[in-house]
Amino acid sequence: MLRRLVPHPLLSLTLVLVWLGLVNTFTLGNLILGLGFGLVIPMVTAPYWPNRPKLGHPLKVLEYFLIVLWDIIVANVQVAMIILFKREPSIRSHWIPIPLELTSAEAITVLAGTITMTPGTVSATLSADGRSILVHCLHTDDPESVRDDIKSRYERRLKEIFQ
Numbered sequence: 001m002l003r004r005l006v007p008h009p010l011l012s013l014t015l016v017l018v019w020l021g022l023v024n025t026f027t028l029g030n031l032i033l034g035l036g037f038g039l040v041i042p043m044v045t046a047p048y049w050p051n052r053p054k055l056g057h058p059l060k061v062l063e064y065f066l067i068v069l070w071d072i073i074v075a076n077v078q079v080a081m082i083i084l085f086k087r088e089p090s091i092r093s094h095w096i097p098i099p100l101e102l103t104s105a106e107a108i109t110v111l112a113g114t115i116t117m118t119p120g121t122v123s124a125t126l127s128a129d130g131r132s133i134l135v136h137c138l139h140t141d142d143p144e145s146v147r148d149d150i151k152s153r154y155e156r157r158l159k160e161i162f163q
Helices: 009-023 028-048 058-085 105-117 143-162
Strands: 094-099 121-126 132-137
Touching: 009 028, 058 105, 058 143, 094 143, 105 121, 105 132, 105 143, 132 143
Parallel strands: none
Antiparallel strands: 094 132, 121 132
């Protein structure tokens, strides 16, 4: 019964928190409306998620979040340094194919989003077979090390979380 009422507990919690953040005012009415969204939207969309991913290792999710947050902060500084102090001819942009070991569509989506959220890199396209992702890097002298960093820092952890 509880599973039908709250089919996606994390989505429900996220919807409530996002709603409260959007209205930017905590009142009983906003909380009730947020709880309504948090219950109704997952119930209505549950049939479209027949094989939803199982997230394992909650501490790994927290570790991944903290690593991505740190990498975003560091990349912001690096991109600022590139923009402020490098002349255009010395900037070496590269297109880097990243072979994927991930098989879950959700894990690949999180990886692509992580790459794009990190300043200086953007995920451009996923191959038709889903086995590689093309990433544009603003500046690097060693494209292989960027590929290896993405695989070791992000993909390895996402494999532990999603598979």
